[in-house]
């Protein structure tokens with residue numbers, strides 16, 4: 233078991249929730265809850281809340297992430313935000329390739345790869361999401377799907393850079409549905425991802441990469457999921473919007 237070789241990270245994905253006053257209130261609630269966590273604590277918030285979140289979390293153990301980033305440095309890309317724009321205001325993490333972006337906004341493995349490389353080049357830590365559809369799991373091709381995503385999403389990403397990246401295994405059928413992967417299913421795929429990384433980068437590098445589980449993780453199911461040997465924290469949607477629930481997850485990651 234090599235869990236001590238990497239940091240467990242609990243990252244909240246607020247999605248399209250919270251106006252600025254609501255965000256301020258939630259962050260103030262989160263600060264004391266997160267204070268004692270020994271895992272990494274990240275909140276990924278809507279673009280309009282990024283500056284507020286960076287300001288309010290200064291001097292705390294809470295890091296701030298965006299929910300997407302464009303791959304070009306600047307130019308005629310209406311509505312998009314570049315990696316430099318994020319780092320300039322103090323953002324440290326960014327979610328890339330979330331299944332909602334893939335499903336509703338035409339994100340492909342090629343654009344995930346471009347965004348990942350642009351984020352890394354700018355000094356952001358990408359949280360790259362991979363995961364199979366329910367139909368793909370039923371057809372018993374989960375591992376093929378994941379292997380393909382890992383190959384394409386990290387094409388041309390160096391060993392140094394993969395160590396700075398987080399991979400979130402998020403079975404699409406478990407996101408926002410209340411249906412969670414079993415601890416065994418989560419461990420099986422997280423371990424498989426680590427094996428894919430070991431083939432490409434070697435075991436030492438693979439053992440150092442944080443691989444999260446995401447998909448309806450909540451205070452009731454988190455302990456078992458987070459205790460799995462290859463599950464290094466979680467990417468959390470719904471439960472990241474309630475400070476008390478998020479606190480239970482932080483404790484479970486701290487203890488797991």
Ligand code: PEP
Pocket residue numbers: 245402406407408409410446447448449467468469470471
């Ligand atoms: C997510 O949005 O990445 C996620 C895992 O959502 P939820 O926890 O609500 O399933």
